[in-house]
Amino acid sequence: MLTDQKMRDKNVNLLHGAGGELMNALIADVLTKIRNKNAGGIGLESLDDGAAIPLASGGYLILTTDTHVVKPIFFPGGDIGRLAVSGTVNDLAMMGAAPVALTSAIVLEDGFEMSDLRTIVASMDKTTQEVDTAIVTGDTKVVEKGALDQIIINTAGIGFVNKPSRDCGLEPGNVIIITGTIGDHGIAVLAKREDFNFRTELRSDVAPIWHTVKAALDAAGPDGITAMKDPTRGGVASALNDMARKSGVEIMIDEELLPLNRSIQAAAEMLGIDVLAVANEGKALIGVDAERADDVLDAIRGTKYGRKAAIIGEVKQGQKVLLRTAIGGTRFVDAPLGDPVPRVC
Ligand code: MG
Numbered sequence: 001m002l003t004d005q006k007m008r009d010k011n012v013n014l015l016h017g018a019g020g021e022l023m024n025a026l027i028a029d030v031l032t033k034i035r036n037k038n039a040g041g042i043g044l045e046s047l048d049d050g051a052a053i054p055l056a057s058g059g060y061l062i063l064t065t066d067t068h069v070v071k072p073i074f075f076p077g078g079d080i081g082r083l084a085v086s087g088t089v090n091d092l093a094m095m096g097a098a099p100v101a102l103t104s105a106i107v108l109e110d111g112f113e114m115s116d117l118r119t120i121v122a123s124m125d126k127t128t129q130e131v132d133t134a135i136v137t138g139d140t141k142v143v144e145k146g147a148l149d150q151i152i153i154n155t156a157g158i159g160f161v162n163k164p165s166r167d168c169g170l171e172p173g174n175v176i177i178i179t180g181t182i183g184d185h186g187i188a189v190l191a192k193r194e195d196f197n198f199r200t201e202l203r204s205d206v207a208p209i210w211h212t213v214k215a216a217l218d219a220a221g222p223d224g225i226t227a228m229k230d231p232t233r234g235g236v237a238s239a240l241n242d243m244a245r246k247s248g249v250e251i252m253i254d255e256e257l258l259p260l261n262r263s264i265q266a267a268a269e270m271l272g273i274d275v276l277a278v279a280n281e282g283k284a285l286i287g288v289d290a291e292r293a294d295d296v297l298d299a300i301r302g303t304k305y306g307r308k309a310a311i312i313g314e315v316k317q318g319q320k321v322l323l324r325t326a327i328g329g330t331r332f333v334d335a336p337l338g339d340p341v342p343r344v345c
Contacts, residue, residue, distance in 0.1 A: 018338025019233020019279070042095075042164060047242075049094035049229065050157075052164040060164050062097040064088055065156040071343040073120070073150060075192040077184075077204035078281075080153055081123035083345060086281055087232070088157040089131055089208035094167070094228045094284065096217060097159025098210055099133035105154040106138070110145045120151070131210040133157075165217075168246035169226040170287040174315040176251060177286045177293065179212050179300055180205065180308040181259045182236050186278030186341045187267050196271075200263040205305075207282030212306040216284075219299035220292050227287035230280070233339045237276040239285050240321045241335035247287075250318025253333070255326045259308045276323075277336040279344045287315060 016026045024047075032044050041060060042052035050064030066087040073080040089099045104124065108117070128134050135155075184205040191202045209230075217225060227247060231239035236258075244251045260275065268275045282305055288296050293311060300306035321333040 014342045015338040018342055019238055020277075020336040020338035022338050023233070042166070046168075048167050049091040050097075052095060052161070059160055059162045062092055062095045062159040062161060062164060063156065064091040064095070065154065066091060067152060067154040068345055069149075069152055069343055070189060070345055071149065072189075072193055073116070075189050075204055076201050077188055078206035079120055079123050080151060081120035082127045083206050083281060084153040084155045085124050085127040085135075086206050086208045087345060088155040089127075089133065089210055090230045090282070090284070092157050092159040093210045093213040094165065094230050095159070096161045096163070096165035096228075098214070099128075099131055099157050099208075100159050101136040101157070102128060102133060103156045104135045104138040105140075107141045107143060107148060107152045109148050109150050110142055112150060120153075127208055131208045165225060165228050167227050167229040167243050170243055170247035170249045170251070170315045171226055172249060172315055172317045173290055174226050174287045175290050175293045175311050176240070176253065176313045176315065177216075177288055177297055177300065177309060178231075178236070178259065178312050179209065179284045179286070179306045180282070181261045181264065182231070182280055182283065183264050183268055183275030183278040184261060185281040186235065186339065186344050187264050187271070187273065187275070189344050190271065190273075190341045191267060196267070198263065198267050202263055202267055205280055205282040207305045209282055209284060209305045212300055212303040213284055215299040215303050215306070216286055216296050219296045220288060224289045224292040224296065225286055226289065229285050231283055231285055232281060232345055233279050234336050235275070235277045235279055235339065236285065237274070237321070237333050238335050238339075240333060243285065243287065244319065244321050247315075248319065250316040250320050250322065251313055252316060252322045252324060253313030254324045257310055257312045259310045273340050274336075276333060277340055279339055279341065281345060290314075
């Protein structure tokens with residue numbers, strides 16, 4: 001198997017960071033070989049969107065972290081600062097938690113333009129304000145020219161919940177909701193990086209979606225939402241495969257129900273890229289009790305970043321992810337080896 005062979009490699013390569021099966025193998029074989037001190041909570045071994053640490057006073061502290069290396073650092077619809085805040089806010093949201101506070105650690109390459117740094121920091125500040133949170137502590141380092149490509153930003157975030165949402169609780173009979181169009185971020189970043197000229201500007205969907213997720217949680221009621229995951233690196237294909245595997249279920253999605261910006265679809269087809277495997281940075285996949293689905297969908301559609309939300313499929317007994325195609329066939333949706341677009345977040 002290619003995965004086994006790649007894991008025998010002596011060096012890390014770009015695919016190990018691309019959010020697919022190779023990254024899963026790296027995480028399982030190397031990165032989770034750490035003592036787990038988080039008894040009774042959700043720890044590293046769960047590979048969920050964040051950790052949940054039980055508090056003596058009841059409830060859980062949610063902690064998550066994310067490092068951002070997107071290239072280029074400015075792209076239509078966003079920049080590395082907005083991405084760094086949104087990535088962490090959204091991982092907290094996937095655990096069911098409002099963002100209470102964030103940290104920011106920035107590593108800069110010697111020569112980085114001061115005006116660009118100001119723009120990025122202002123963008124981070126604006127993005128945190130959207131979800132009523134703030135960056136409360138940080139760190140800055142500068143390395144010599146060539147030691148890194150311009151700038152790397154790490155953010156971490158905390159939140160509190162009574163009961164964490166998971167990515168592994170899907171049950172047969174649930175429906176799957178996506179909070180908006182797919183593939184926008186990965187395709188927009190690639191188009192900008194490679195200077196492709198498409199007739200319409202392709203925009204990233206990068207956004208902090210806590211308010212959208214909160215609306216869904218409120219509308220669903222207790223236990224109405226069974227699983228959540230943000231389809232970032234590796235896209236919807238990777239996230240759905242994770243959710244199906246961890247939940248022990250089959251997911252059947254319908255190609256005709258997938259919300260897609262026509263310009264993104266056209267660009268992806270031209271580039272030969274599967275939009276299902278491409279990163280999104282302002283979306284959530286949500287498993288919902290079928291009886292609550294219409295209410296949850298309405299609530300999501302009433303939010304700024306949820307207007308194009310749709311029910312895209314259902315959960316069944318089994319152990320795979322399938323796509324009903326527009327022409328009436330059925331095909332497997334495999335977990336990609338890695339996101340087809342590297343350095344996208
Ligand atoms: Mg996530």
